[in-house]
Amino acid sequence: MMYLVRGTSRETGGADGPARPAQNRPARSRSAGKPATGLLLTEPLRGLADLGALLLATPGLLAAPRGDGHGVLVFPGLLAGDASTVPLRAFLRWLGYDVRGWDLGRNHGPTEAILAGLPQAVLDHAERTGRPVSLIGWSLGGIYAREMARRHPRQVRQVITLGSPYAMRDPRQSHAEGPYRRLRSLHAPGARLPRPEVRARPIGVPSTSVYSRWDGVVAWQACVEPPTPLHQNVEVRCSHLGFGVDPATLWLIADRLAVPAGQRIPFRPPFALRPLYPAVSAR
DSSP states (O other): OOOOOBSOOOOOOOTTSSOOOGGGSOOOGGGOOOOOHHHHHTHHHHHHHHHHHHHHHHHHHTTOOOOOOOEEEEEOOTTOOGGGGHHHHHHHHHTTOEEEEOOSOSOOSSOHHHHHHHHHHHHHHHHHHTSOEEEEEETHHHHHHHHHHHHOGGGEEEEEEESOOTTOOOGGGBTTHHHHHHTGGGSOTTBOOOOHHHHTSOOSSOEEEEEETTOSSBOGGGGOOOOBTTEEEEEEOOOSTTTTTOHHHHHHHHHHHTSOTTOOOOOOOOGGGGGGOSOBOOO
């Protein structure tokens, strides 16, 4: 999966428990292959199960953290559009955020419309709200979000990625590589992503990578990076298609958005919710 911006972008500067064994910590992506075929084939059914879990968990989500109502943009994954992020955006709107979809139609990769529309969407929403905005990106949308933060750090408050393989070194780590390649005729001439080692470098704003070992589309190892004072990896248990409705992911997003601007407070789930988060990096 090769994605995103035209040209190169300029660089800018376990949940409160015993440490997990080394083999269970987020690892470099180069050693991982595609998720098991069984995980891929069961994605639709498991996605429906995640949706069912949301319906059951709705009363509990009423207690989710609330923030200051700043602007939020949500970017969808490959072949998806704003319809796929409706539940997530409705939840954030209910929490009081000025949340918007990207309004760029279906995500076919780096088309001319997307290359022009992404930075404009970020700049417009930041200007409209009068302050930096948070970016949430699902899968390919998370790669877009990170690159927008790299290019426009003053307009971006934080980035949250949901199963986004920004650290992927080998296309064989994703079952979506085939569909992406078949869309290349729609891509803008010369559109390219920075080299893998550049793309995987930390961004200059607070970021959270949400990943799942149950992801049937991309290798979870490609969705994490070493934790830093600005970055944290958090594991949840859901399908790739379920990130936008998984109750644990929604609570985590609410918690991250509620962190006051200019502060970096590591995610620590409430005691009763700790079983929902198998691994939370220390920072």
